[in-house]
Amino acid sequence: MFSDQEDVLFSDLHLKEDVLYFFYVGEIKADCLNQFVAETLGKIHGRKFECISIVPDIMESYPHRNIMVINPLAKNLYNQTSRKYSCRMGAKEFACEVSRSAAVRRLAEMLIARQGRLYIHVYESLPQLELCQLPGTVLLGPEGSISSIWNNKLYQLQMLSGQVPLMDYRICKNVRELYAGVESVAQEWSEGIFVSRPYSAAGANSFIIRSAPELEDQEPLSRDTYFISRYVPHELDPTVLGVVGNEDDVFIAAIADQEIENKNSFRGSAFPSSLSHKEQAEVREHARMVGRVLGRSGYRGIFGCDFIVDNQGRIFFVEVNARKQGTTMEMCCTLENALPPGAPSLMEMEYHAVVHNRLPPGRQEIKEAIQGLFWRTYNFKVEREVVTNYFLPMDEDERELFRQVRQKGLEHRMIIVEHPGHKRCVMPGSFLGRIVAVATNREDLDRDISLGKFMLEESITIRE
Template sequence: MFSDREDVLFSDLHLKEDTFYFLYVGEIKADCLNQFVSETLGKIHGGRFECISIVPDVMESYPHRNILVINSLARNLYTRTSRKYSCRMKAGEFAGEVSRSATVRRLAEMLIARQGRLYIHVYESLPQLELAQMPGAFLLGPEGSVASIWNNKLYQLQMLSGQVPLMDYRICRNVQELYSSVESVSPEWTEGIFVSRPYSAAGVNSFIIRSPGELLDKEPLNQDTYFISRYVPHDLDPTVLGVVGNEDDVFIAAIADQEIENGNSFRGSAFPSSLSHKEQSEVREHARMVGRALGRSGYRGIFGCDFIVDHQGRIFFVEVNARKQGTTMEMCCTLENALPKDTPSLMEMEYHAVVHNRLPPGRQEIKEAIQGLCWRTYNFKVDREVVTNYFLPMDEDERDLFRQVRQEGVQHKMIIVEHPGHQRCVMPGSFLGRVVAVATNREDMDRDISLGKFMLQESITIRE
């Protein structure tokens, strides 16, 4: 009914009369969170809620029905080559395409007329998602313009100065200032210099250099604002997930350790953190201070906060992720298996933060590592174009892995999720898949991650 081939690559809609629907707009990597959103909406409003997911991911198989795929880049590549490509879109461009889609707008209008209101769940709130401004639509996430401002690294540094421990940094208004600043600080910043544009994530738009000469190897550089900061040698990169209800009400979920490759490229996380109890307490309170600053600016919802801990145990703030981040699903599952049954989930907390300007009663923070529960993730990205030889299907739900290890006596389990399928071209910078391992001990968990990485590597051929 809604499959308009001008703007939708794939449509699998099958709506039921006795069910309420909400939309999810974002990459497939966060689609798993929608089961928690469904339960939250059903608990609060009564009735059965299901998700219609609008994603840019071109895959052979999806985890459920009611999927719409919008990706003009993949469409154009297919038109030119007759090959099915897995390729990432910039988040803002995807949000804009979704909002302009006649198919999506007809669907939203129909659901609003049928239900009276339409909740829209997002991985990241963006100003380009004008769909959320339709009468009767309600965004389950922070307001897009506020989130966008906070994702600017320069804004973060300026707003958090004096509130959390920052590394030495300099702002460079153009490339010429960048070169001169690097020359100026290099005699003192001997361990390295971190260079970044204001908006960067997972290693994109940032890099580390050891000398001014290495900056020449990065040309051509955009005529843009940059900032540089002193690189601090360290062993641990803790990440914290929290929820802002208001400036006085910030929930901290848990702390995990990030796996960083090449100095600044995020590849996954592991729980429990290897930080000492004292270090974890300090990191939690720094993150809470960040959450309060977010709250004062009107931010409501889930956020992430990254730090480093140097060899002397000193903690430094790295960045805020004013959105959900890579550990959100695992944090949801951790809280579900560590806390009493009726404790609000992270998705329920975000709902109350956005709708009621406060967090719900009954929430509990976990202060310690959970005995007998470890998890680790690994995001397998490709750095060159590859072709998949076969499909690695997801045979279990990630949430079930946690339940089996925590409640059913299973020693360890691993799954590979979000593999694009058989004979797919995967573009550089795109995900080939994600490995999730849950275990009662670190040794089994690490072995399972290695196995998953091997399986993903074996599933591809590098295109010449």
């Protein structure tokens, strides 16, 4: 299980003389995007590129060679228990561990000396990824400090006030103000009060209540600043993926509907959106405005933008994800199967945005749903510690899944990706797997997702 390098848990590097390499740093869930990055770099530089992926994920099998695994928590758990644990790391902590890894730095310096430069592709740009400060590295993503500022929800609300429709909100500088704020709005905001810390994602660091006494159930509360906003009852949670080339050049890829459990926890997405044509046009323009504001601040690259649509058809901004988000791979595959050959991919657009401060020519936006193409994803997280009974291997990657339905005549197909493998202990909050379904109709998607959930549930035993 262990690499012979002290700070690397697993490594299977095998470098070729006639290939140029780039790094991917992030969770395995976005590793699939690297095939598009490799093609982009090859197209631009006229050389073959391959990826070296540096990930925290503990798996029985990885999707390709040249994987480096860094996860001190999993390594410590193995040393203490002799069990192989699948456990998530915080993005900032992982960026720090990668940057201080002697093995990673030696490899980076060797590749820079050999190639002249080293591209580093990331899921999320973070200031803690100091590896990008090495001379000769090129970050394929927005600048880390700008991303970090924009992922602060209070900053988003202040910067986008008057630009997009916002829900009523209040800022609470400490827990005392939080209690007072909830009490002051509880009667007026009778449908619910959304409470969040400035940095939150996928339901973490946020919750929904109706009164101040319910805050007692959320203890221990942090000393950090909170904000509260009116919870608006709604059925649709559209999400938009875009690319910022500059403040005047924003590309909108497509709109999907998020699947939200327990009013606040993201679990997946579905395409095409169920919004009306008019609502989709409005959401697109709101997202484009967000992209322009991002661009004015110096942000360059892919971003996500989430909204809700209430029961009266009113649209409200929820948040910006100043990074790639859960639909990025599916959006790449959607564009590939919808646009003419040669149209730039999302990864090619991000490259030009970051390197050239503009988007490439030939880009085309999808204005309407694509005839006969539906997809849905579901992220299967575990809430208690479980042990896997067997491995659910991946038959093919997502890109091939889309091609089989779009180009080869299959009506529907489902795959499970990123299963950790046989006899793995999976910690609470970790992914057991991700289900991806593609079909020519929406009904088959729902059946395939249900089958995927059943297969994942059957693959585990809950640890007592």
